[in-house]
Amino acid sequence: MRTDPEVRPTTEPRVLRYGLIAVAVAFLSLFVVMPLIAVFAQALEKGWSVYWAAITEPDALAAIRLTLVATGIAVPLNLVFGLAAAWAIARFQFRGKNVLITLIDLPFAVSPVIAGLIYVLIFGAQGWFGPWLDRHDFKIIFAVPGIVLATVFVTFPFVARELIPLMQAQGTEEEEAALVLGAGGWQIFRRVTLPNIKWSLLYGVILCAARAMGEFGAVSVVSGHIRGETNTMPLHVEILYNEYNFAAAFAVASLLALVALVTLGAKRLLERKVRQDYAEAAATVGLEG
Amino acid sequence: MPNQGFRRASILPGFWPTFGFSILYLSLIVLVPLSAVFLKTATSSWSHFWGAIASPGVVASYRLSFGASLAAAAVNAVFGLVVAWVLVRYRFPGKRLADALVDLPFALPTAVAGIALTSLYTENGWIGRWLAPFGIRVAFTRLGVFVALVFIGLPFVVRSVQPVLEDVDPQLEEAAASLGAGRWLTFVRVVFPILRPALLTGFAMAFARALGEYGSVIFISGNMPMRTEITPLLIVTRLEQYDYTGATAIALVMLVASFALLLTINLLEWRSRRYAEAA
């Protein structure tokens, strides 16, 4: 319950309040605001033409394309998974449910470098399928499929994590009502379930996409760093930076920073809607069941 | 018709397709690949394994990764608490912006954060130039690693403490005040115990994230052997040298630590939920 500090009888003395605010603002400025500004400042340091050239240069465009392709495959896959897992977990009772939920969170706990490593162990030259892939002249590691796989892994939980708690809070009554009224499985899903989860779903997709575009460690391991072919935007940034081509590196980085800002904006907008959904769920299912 | 056993019968359709697909997808993308780490290590001899994970360079990296992550998480615990407090309880211009920006380290790609932080803290950087006269060097030192880990752990404590702080019953503090307690005492005895579980959870999450962090750190660390190499970097260098066994061995150590942390975090969250329900 937030109450106006001016009105509450128990508030810190003004000096302490201002002091704490100053500390918090200083901390945030130092650690968050300055790096953000640095990205854009350095990107534009040499002027607009250099900036524009950096992001339209063929290798940069290829990196952008590859980032979008990987994201475009990873997000729908994890979206379908998120919906399926949320339906199974939130609409049914079965043993081991909590184990399943914890397992879904695993990719969050794993270092991104390890996320890349595991696919190298399976599909790399010395991996389980290495010789087989070699024989059929099909490359996964150091090629696009590997990048897609690593991206899928690191963004695995995002949609499911947004949907599961909401659908659990909403309960099964509306779906049951639809069933008794004669609706079939897909009809129930399309007309009743989806509209009720649309904001959380959208938010989960945005988070998933933003993370997919920005993933560095995992993709770095499986990529092979071949300019123009197996570099995503973050990897391209690294290459430019290591060549001391700072303006170009920050130019490409600024695009990614913009994506991050869009994500933050979306969060702000959707947060209220999602909170409303939770409040409505609590209200209708609330009382004794 | 069986009532218990695996699952309770339900009339909603679609259990087996969704459950089956989820398990299949989870196994193919997450479980089987992760198992590769364990299986690969099983094939190497113990001495080989020990050599891979206990060589001096690797141990130095453990010390750095662990130490810097712990320190960074601790700093985030303190300042994150202040930030959460200020955001929940006070009003000031730009508060909504500040609240939104707290999530930036979580949303910003790690490579972008890495090069931004490096450029700030080099000797000519906006911050680095103020510290240089004092002999304080951040970029390419362990201090730089620490700074980067503070950055990426920032949101965890704030977002963990905020909801709990928002739900603190103002009547508790009013009661303490009416009984004669000053603000500091009220905070220490009444409010902080309520926040402690969430603070611990946030701390653990920041710590876990810092341990595995790669992109934000490798630019600013300088990657000097025995000095500023973090453990994830060692995995990458082993891979680049095609030493898969070595890489996997180190990865196993990291995985065990991550899973232990994940379990701890889940336990902490479970306990804090029980505390909240009892209250």
Next chain:
Amino acid sequence: MSIEARHIAKTFGSFTALRDVSLEVKEGELLALLGPSGSGKTTLLRIIAGLETPDAEPPGTVLFEGQDVTARHARERRVGFVFQHYALFRNMTVFENIAFGLRVRPRGQRPPEKAIRDRVRELIELIHLENMADRYSSQLSGGQRQRVALARALAIEPKVLLLDEPFGALDAKVRQGLRRWLRRLHDEVHVTSLLVTHDQDEALEVADRVVVMNEGRIEQVGAPEDVFHHPASEFVMDFMGSVNLFHGRIESGKAVFGQLVLDHPDPTSADGQPARLFVRPYDLVIHTERDGRPGLSARVERVQSAGPQVRVELVAETGEAVTVEMSHAQFRDSRVASGDSVYVSLRDAKIFMEDYSI
């Protein structure tokens, strides 16, 4: 359409909700399932709807008009179900909610859109929400939502209407109004209806017959007057309306409660067996002196005259608390006051033996 449930049992894990329950609902009647929470009434309702399945042992069956529908899926039973918390589709308007059951029918059975719209409008008029057709459930009051839930269930022209504590979540005044409205609706529409409630006033006021349930079993089935005035068991008497309870025993073939000695109708009970006397508060009369009628001495503790009746609280010679209800006129005549020692006689009572079944 008549409903029959035979030998329904249901366990959830270690909790037994229903133990071998059998029930018959006559065509066109409004039957109330009445009981405290945990009595199994909602479970029975849901089994009839097909939302739960009965246990395999004993083999429970549900029959609609003599036909076994136990294996039929809930979707195909054509029952109208009204949920306790309405379960309105929050992303649809009132109109869309009511139309839902008709719109999701497979192509072959779906009526044309115009027919659907007409039917929905008819129902909206029936529930008197003409101006609310475009509102969403969050914009409606509890009573309005419940009416929409009812209309939605009626839209599919169900053979049977099942209502799960439909008015439980509403204010007392709204509840009373809706109760009466439901009864009138039933008289108009004549659908076989089954109503689950824990509110005995509701059951007695609305239903043609009442089924009293307790701990998964049926205690009594009958018309409201029968269940209230001729309770078949202790539980029924205790549950329906307030009651005074006295403990005593059988001695020399009579039931003895302190000074009170009564003839006991059951000759099979042995001496020494504990017995319980149940008396309604309005079946007790207060006298200032004993005059030969069977009764108990008591002392007046409190008189509550603010209300439609006067309630006098006393403590009997046996130490038990007694409540007597009388009209204001009777109270004025009796001239009873707090602290008085009085004599309480019985007009009507029931004696139940302690249940020895283990």
